[in-house]
Amino acid sequence: MIWTVRLAAGFKNLPVVREATLEVKAGEFVAVIGPNASGKTTLLKTLASLLKPLTGVVYLDSTPLSRMRRNEIAKSIGVVLTEQPAPGRLKVFELVALGRYPHTGPLGRLSERDREETMRVLSDVGVSHLAGRLFSELSDGQKQKVLIARALAQNPRVLMLDEPVTFLDPRARVEVLLTLRKICRERRVAVIASLHEIELALRLADRLIVVANGSVESYAPPEEFVEQGGPRALYGMSDGSCFNPDLMSIELRSLPSRGPVFVVAGGGTGAPLYRMLSRQEYQIITGVLHKGDIDYSVASALGATVIWEEPFTPIRPQTIEEALEKARTAFAAIYTSPPIGPTNSANQRLAGLLALRGIPLIVLGKGQVEGAWSRIRTLGEVSQALEELENAILERERVVEP
């Protein structure tokens, strides 16, 4: 429906994006992602005909936008910009009715149909109850919905939004995005939104447009982008913090400064503990995990040393040996009481062996292991116990030294 051929966009002959050849279909939800200042806004404004293309053409169906009158474009493309307008004492209904601009006569008088349309978009977006309120008195989330309603009042086939949820709280963020998806599906409107929230973008969009280093690539479905390792390249940070493709979210790493801790986990029981230990700068060694387990995914993303087995295969004795070997430097071991079945029963034995070799074993939860140093229930208690152990070691060294 809206498509471009070798589009270059920018200001004053300085192209910000080049060679953008894109196509967006009716009823498609498109997320535009990319680092700050990569040209997302420039691209959107050019698609909406608010900026002239430097070269190339933007087509709406078979007509180039440059051949259409502003009024016609306004009947096809509605926009929500980043900057929130401050229209003074304008009521929500009045502001949304402004969207009827391309449909009203020179006096701007609203016909019965214009009023009905305005009320309809207000209810589509779920803000009918705000119609009589002053726009300036609304919350940011409500304002954003009202601005979406205003754009819809133009009765467009394409809705373009520049960072529509950046300044919203998490709940409003999801609400606004779900509203957009509903509109997209029900009205068969193509929605093109630039987002900073890559996690949400990947979950929501039918198509992903990635703007980086002047180039524009399109991925449909967005999972293709993840499979090609795109997010890692796009959002890879210098300290190794990175995008976890299994969970489609970002894991933060920190540089380990405290002694290694061995974690016996599995079945998702380790993930929260890994994040806490990583944050507290403990070096993490963990095993034996099956590939595909969330614990495996989170631990690897955090940069832990992982001893692993192929999925659904029993843990082999030599893997247990390897785990014991790697655990030798650990000053403490933690058993997270994973559910035990035929493929991972060896982990219970591994915990017992660690205790037997003199590594203080903390049992988190209800797991049954011989020789546990302490049994506790919460993550907070784990961090206390680890500090106790560290202090004990320091004390011992001070006694030995003189």
Place this chain on the structure above:
Amino acid sequence: MALGLIALLMALFTLSILVGGGSLSLTDAFAALLGSSSPENNTIVQSIRLPRALASLLCGAALGVSGAILQTLFRNPLADPYVLGISSGSSLALGVSILLGVTLGWWGPYNPYSLYLSAFVGALAVMVLMISISGLVRSITTILVVGVMVGYVAYAATSILQTLVEIERLRIFVYWTLGSFSGARWSLLAPSLPLLAACLALSAVIAKPLDALLLGEDYARSMGMRLGAARLGLVALASMGVALVTTVAGPVGFVGLCAPYLARQLSKTSSHRLVIPYAMLMGSILVVSADLASRLVIRPLELPITAVTSLFGAPLVIYLLLRGRSVLG
């Protein structure tokens, strides 16, 4: 509300005809208005007071509309033809016309049309300058200071012109620079009536683009507005209003600022469908009462009208600056 304001305006208008510097009694004045008093009294009321009252009413409305347009174009409640130096630019152009006899048209320098044209060109030039500056500088305080400076430059240029010319031309010109409706005569007012009719017709179609501009220029364009054409039309209309006022009465300060502010307060909206007529009404009420006050306070002498309008205008500027919200609310 609107009806009350119209009644107030009509009362003030009548008062402006009946009361004046001379020692005419109310009954005499009323009789003279109907043409049944002495020939001398008839002349005073019909040829001096009536055009004067009408001029103050029309100029007030023109200032109200010009101010409302400027405030939305500049997206700031402090924009006003006087503050932004537009009135001064208009006066300078008038000075060039009257003092140097340089005109833009084919009429003589004292021809009303020639005066209108000069005043219009002067206002338009400063307005275009200020809009270009506001495109470069975002801070409204900077723009206001620049506007005041442009006003000073125009004022300085006008003063230099004054020293250059003979005393007779100077005497005529000083009439304008002081700012007073005492010079309003039918001969000056009559040519403005077709212009005013055109302005009124245009005021009906500016509400739609002005409302769109409340959301900012990008939004306005995305709604189908042709920004260049709309801005040109609005600036031309505002300049016509300022030119009318400067020609008839000289610079009149702060009415263009106060009238739209009061209009938004009274109509409780920023929608120009209401703001424009209310701003006209408030502008007329302010100017007619200021003109009355300028005549009555130290009778039989007269105060310059800006001396009166500044008394309520300048404090409002200070209040709006202190409130610090650059919102048209």
